[in-house]
Amino acid sequence: MHFLENADQPVALAFDEAVRGLAKRGATVRSMALPFLDAIHAYVNVVMGVEAATIHAEWMRQRTQDYAPHTSSWLYASCAIPGTYYVEALSRRGPILTEFLKEVFGRVDVLATPTIPICIPTLAETDVDEGPADARARSSRIWANTAAFNYLGLPSVSVSCGFDPNGLPIGISFTGRPFAEACVLKVADAYQQETDWHMRRPLVLA
Structure with a gap:
């Protein structure tokens, strides 16, 4: 499991x-065993990264020194995630949920x-x-x-x-x-x- x-x-x-x-x-x-877990975790990483980068964008510009190095590097890397990946991660949620509920x-x-x-x-x-x-x-x-x-x-x-x-x-x-x-x-x-x-x-x- x-x-x-x-x-x-x-x-x-x-x-x-x-x-x-x-x-x-x-x-x-x-x-x-639960289905789709590998795909879901991949989509979670995309959604979490893009949304965190969006939320923190202004603070990152104004207060960079207040962020831990690993947090800064993750947020900067998340800024480079293509928008198409984010749209795919959101659009796949409905179909995956439907199949998850069924199975x-x-x-x-x-x-x-x-x-x-x-x-x-x-x-x-x-x-x-x-x-x-x-x-x-x-x-x-x-x-x-x-x-x-x-x-x-x-x-x-x-x-x-x-x-x-x-x-x-x-x-x-x-x-x-x-x-x-x-x-x-x-x-x-x-x-x-x-x-x-x-x-x-x-x-x-x-």
Whole structure:
């Protein structure tokens, strides 16, 4: 399954336990591969880059020194993305959504996925300029599991399903078809009726 590939072990274990809890509440659970994920992530990179460059254009001209080097380089590179790529990324969203709904929500009512596939990193671990060699890859993984649902405009909610070894929360996301917010929230509420993770407080690291 894409969403658990290379997931940190504490995340995978907490997610599996959460799914078992849902099954105890009467949910019928099935594992499935989601379609179009590679294409969606490519389109997300285009949309995110172009829109970020547009939003930050004026500030980049006036306050360049306030941007971290890796952020500046990404924004400048995003300015060079052809407009045709952006138009294609937006125009493909409707057809992909139609097929996604047919292939996925024709079989299930709600998707359950780890909110992020890694334990919450520190600021230092995601500092691309001065942090470790894998900082850029680690930073990009933070949004890897939610990108497809953002692109498709699907309603999602994330709730706590455990804590990592550093005492920081692990999340499980529930996603439904368009306008199925009530169904998504009902599943999240049912899960929280089964557990008390949402009542616990994470450690505050100095």
